Amino acid sequence: MLEIAQIRENKEAIIERLKVRNMDAKAQLNRIYDLDAKWRNEKQALEAVLAEQNKVSKSIGQLFKEGKQEEAQAAKARGSELKEKEKSIVDGVNQLADEIQQLLYEIPNVPHPSVPAGNSDEDNEVIAQSGEIPTVGDTWKPHWDLAKEFDLIDFELGVKVTGAGFPFYKGKGARLQRALINFFLDEARDAGYKEIIPPFVVNEASGYGTGQLPDKEGQMYHVTAEDLYLIPTAEVPLTNIFRDEMLKEEQLPVCLTGYTPCFRREAGSYGKDVRGLNRLHQFDKVEIVRVEHPNQSYAVLDQMVAYVQGLLTKLGLPFRILRLCGGDLGFTAALTFDLEVYSAAQDKWLEVSSISNFETYQANRLKLRFKDDDKKKQLAHTLNGSALALPRILAALLENNQDENGIKIPAVLVPYTGFDRID
């Protein structure tokens, strides 16, 4: 969330920048601003009462010791009076603080100056494209047909055992899946990321820490008996490692990677977008997460994009890079680049990675700070990106690499799969 100090100081600039998200935040920010002023005012009044209370209470002990009964009794009476006064103020102060907090949670991150205005994914800016778009043959099939033909993925079985969006991967389909995970993890390790296997369920505080709560409450699976949430991405446990942490500057940067299954309810999705592997309730993903010094974070964001680009090049998949417009930008992100691969038989670009700089937005919720060289505490910047999400990679691999009688496995994966063709 935004820092209240930012709103005190740069209210108008923030309102202006949030317009890029098609959001008129004027009323909200003005309300926060006013409530904050009121809160500070009332808090001071309250603290003055508490200060006197403390003083009086302390004197009572002393007076009793000195045997000054009458004075002690008088002081007690004054204490009771002050307590009444406290009661009359305290609720109001707390309510103000709660209300401000609640409102702050509802303000999204302020977009980076490079973020273009726009309403939806159609307004995203294509900034690069690479790789050869395959010429689709007459007999080319979408991945769901290929998956069935070669018995790689069983969607119907998933429906029977669990429900739609929970496929079974079988035989070479399963092995290909495992190969991709290992390939991505090894690449990340070579790039300097430390591998982590985190828990796949998190508590409520962690959900708030990275901003899934309260914004995306309905998108996570909630285990009500234990009040835990299935993670929608490894970002949540990996970033929450640093909740309430004070790092030393020399500990930066922190570079982590982790493979996890990801669980998403995807409420509201429908139609051809959810066909086959395009959108699942459970999918596998390797994530990269970084905690950075504020003056490094944008350089690092570019590095992360270049890194993921490298993965796609190695896999031989045509891709393009998008700079998300304000309307498509995630709630907590200041700047996001999406990478999309071209999936031939569907003739579609599929999002396989989303790489974002959150600046201090997550760090402020997380209370993730570091002590700089002058021993001052400041909020760190957090970044993360998919490297990569598997299902759509798999979809593109199957569709783009098909030929008359099977599917060719990219050379970099063969050491991991142990086979070079599916047929």
Added chain:
RNA sequence: GGAGAGUUGGCAGAGUGGUCGAAUGCGGUAGUCUUGAAAACUAUUGUACCGUAAGGUACCGGGGGUUCGAAUCCCUCACUCUCCGCCA
């Protein structure tokens, strides 16, 4: 699932109603000593918020209560550990 014991500052660990934001030790920081280091010694060392400042307030697992006054008493919730049971 059953029984019990816990939760205090970076860590360990005292503290059972006022002088406790909290002993002591370790750790950290600065200094003395030393050619340098170690050891020893001395001093210092929690966090957040409000305030231009002086200063003030809050925090001893969370929430509530008793009291003029709570780390300390009461209620409640959460978590951790130990033993038993079950189990990959």
